[in-house]
Amino acid sequence: MMQLESTINGRCTQLEVNDNELLLDVLRDHLGLTGTKRSCEVEVCGACTVIVDGLPVSSCMLLASEIDGAEVVTIEGLRDTTFYERAQEVFTRHATVQCGFCTPGLLLTLWSLTDGRLGPLRDLREELSGNLCRCTGYQSILAAAEELTS
Amino acid sequence: MEEAASLLHRFGDVASFYAGGTELLLVMKMGLTDLSHLVDLKRIDGLRSVSVSNGTLRIGGAATHREIESNPLVMEYAPAMVSVASRIANARVRAVGTLGGNLAFADPASDPATLLTALGACVEVRGTGDSRRTLPLEDLWVGAYQTALDHDELIEAVTIPVLKPGTSVAHERMKFQERPAITVTVSVTAVNGSIVDARVVVGAVAPVPRRLARAEYALVGLVAETTEAGVDLAGDAAADGVQLLDDSDEAGPYNRQLTRILVARTARQAIESALLV
Ligand SMILES: Cc1cc2nc3c(=O)[nH]c(=O)nc-3n(C[C@H](O)[C@H](O)[C@H](O)COP(=O)(O)OP(=O)(O)OC[C@H]3O[C@@H](n4cnc5c(N)ncnc54)[C@H](O)[C@@H]3O)c2cc1C
Numbered sequence: 001m002m003q004l005e006s007t008i009n010g011r012c013t014q015l016e017v018n019d020n021e022l023l024l025d026v027l028r029d030h031l032g033l034t035g036t037k038r039s040c041e042v043e044v045c046g047a048c049t050v051i052v053d054g055l056p057v058s059s060c061m062l063l064a065s066e067i068d069g070a071e072v073v074t075i076e077g078l079r080d081t082t083f084y085e086r087a088q089e090v091f092t093r094h095a096t097v098q099c100g101f102c103t104p105g106l107l108l109t110l111w112s113l114t115d116g117r118l119g120p121l122r123d124l125r126e127e128l129s130g131n132l133c134r135c136t137g138y139q140s141i142l143a144a145a146e147e148l149t150s
Numbered sequence: 151m152e153e154a155a156s157l158l159h160r161f162g163d164v165a166s167f168y169a170g171g172t173e174l175l176l177v178m179k180m181g182l183t184d185l186s187h188l189v190d191l192k193r194i195d196g197l198r199s200v201s202v203s204n205g206t207l208r209i210g211g212a213a214t215h216r217e218i219e220s221n222p223l224v225m226e227y228a229p230a231m232v233s234v235a236s237r238i239a240n241a242r243v244r245a246v247g248t249l250g251g252n253l254a255f256a257d258p259a260s261d262p263a264t265l266l267t268a269l270g271a272c273v274e275v276r277g278t279g280d281s282r283r284t285l286p287l288e289d290l291w292v293g294a295y296q297t298a299l300d301h302d303e304l305i306e307a308v309t310i311p312v313l314k315p316g317t318s319v320a321h322e323r324m325k326f327q328e329r330p331a332i333t334v335t336v337s338v339t340a341v342n343g344s345i346v347d348a349r350v351v352v353g354a355v356a357p358v359p360r361r362l363a364r365a366e367y368a369l370v371g372l373v374a375e376t377t378e379a380g381v382d383l384a385g386d387a388a389a390d391g392v393q394l395l396d397d398s399d400e401a402g403p404y405n406r407q408l409t410r411i412l413v414a415r416t417a418r419q420a421i422e423s424a425l426l427v
């Protein structure tokens with residue numbers, strides 16, 4: 001067992017986790033943050049994306065112990081932001097959501113790319129290539145993404 | 151570093167170095183290894199830093215792909231490394247995966263291993279006590295998933311020598327899934343409008359990225375007018391010379407064709423930019 005302290009969605013949070021526990025399980029099962037989705041579990045699909053210290057990571061392949069002292073943002077943490085408000089409007093207009101399983105990961109990845117958080121944006125397609133969507137096809141995603149990051 | 155090495159020495163087979171965990175946790179999840187101790191290298195001071203001395207770029211073994219692609223010194227001294235790092239895997243793997251982890255895991259589907267072989271890079275290795283050694287990248291991998299490192303040796307840094315004047319580097323890959331099916335780096339040096347030196351390295355289809363001497367030979371002496379024919383010859387020579395990981399009746403001819411096309415394409419790109427300047 002390990003004790004950790006980290007800021008999750010702006011709130012200082014103390015946790016007790018097993019050494020081998022993954023962040024995805026902690027978020028979903030201990031903290032009830034089920035907006036973080038479980039799918040491929042091999043870092044390919046992006047459904048489990050969360051932001052740790054500003055960078056998108058796969059929570060399915062990150063030991064929970066890694067977030068000690070870190071700042072974590074899940075989709076629930078975006079709820080009251082102006083980004084989220086805009087994203088809702090843009091995603092709706094471009095019909096970017098069908099089943100919605102990929103949407104939290106996609107939104108968090110896009111959020112990390114806005115406002116120069118990761119420096120100048122080099123290649124939007126490359127940045128989003130790790131977020132798979134089985135429903136919509138990628139044109140509507142790219143159209144919405146371009147609008148949101150421009 | 152010394153402490154990390156001695157921990158590995160002490161715990162033996164049930165311990166492993168651990169950086170981003172993008173490969174290690176995957177093999178643990180698949181039940182391919184049974185480890186009880188992970189020795190985290192990321193938090194060791196200096197193991198993520200990037201510096202330059204005497205024109206040689208030195209990248210710490212625990213630097214992540216994301217740190218490498220956004221580092222101004224890497225941009226200045228080894229721009230090819232920036233463009234390669236920025237296309238590895240996906241944004242999430244780049245955020246945590248490290249250069250040292252990529253090289254130490256020795257997955258043939260590695261972009262940096264192919265590029266760094268062409269650039270003549272070396273790895274600085276640390277072991278227990280005062281043990282240190284430097285290996286050319288060509289000697290680091292001895293086979294697919296096998297390195298020349300001892301169990302308790304870690305990659306402290308990768309050093310990349312300065313490019314000779316007139317040198318251009320191109321790196322190309324094809325991928326059908328997340329990891330590349332083939333990686334090719336071509337580095338050429340031009341003097342007075344003619345290619346005087348060439349390096350051609352092919353990886354991922356091969357167990358270990360290797361220079362292909364006959365393909366290199368086909369590029370030396372080329373000038374603008376002979377480039378088209380020359381790069382095709384280099385492609386043929388590479389397809390002939392490459393030692394394939396899968397040379398079965400089904401996959402072999404396909405992998406050779408992939409090699410032919412991609413070597414020609416990458417060589418054309420490198421030569422065109424070398425002859426431009
Ligand atoms: C979905 C996916 C797609 C990928 N696509 C690509 C791609 O397109 N191109 C490409 O090149 N790579 C690709 N990779 C591989 C990726 O680059 C590596 O997973 C990553 O760099 C490994 O680094 P790590 O720090 O996570 O290693 P870890 O998983 O922490 O460690 C891997 C191994 O190296 C050892 N190790 C780690 N650091 C050191 C060190 N400094 N010294 C000695 N031993 C060490 C560990 O003991 C372990 O055995 C992909 C990986 C994934 C998961």
Ligand code: FES
Pocket residue numbers: 037038039040041042043044045046047048049058059060061
């Ligand atoms: S569930 Fe983590 S990337 Fe697919």
Ligand code: FES
Pocket residue numbers: 096097098099100101102103132133134135136
């Ligand atoms: S909307 Fe269903 S996976 Fe993207």
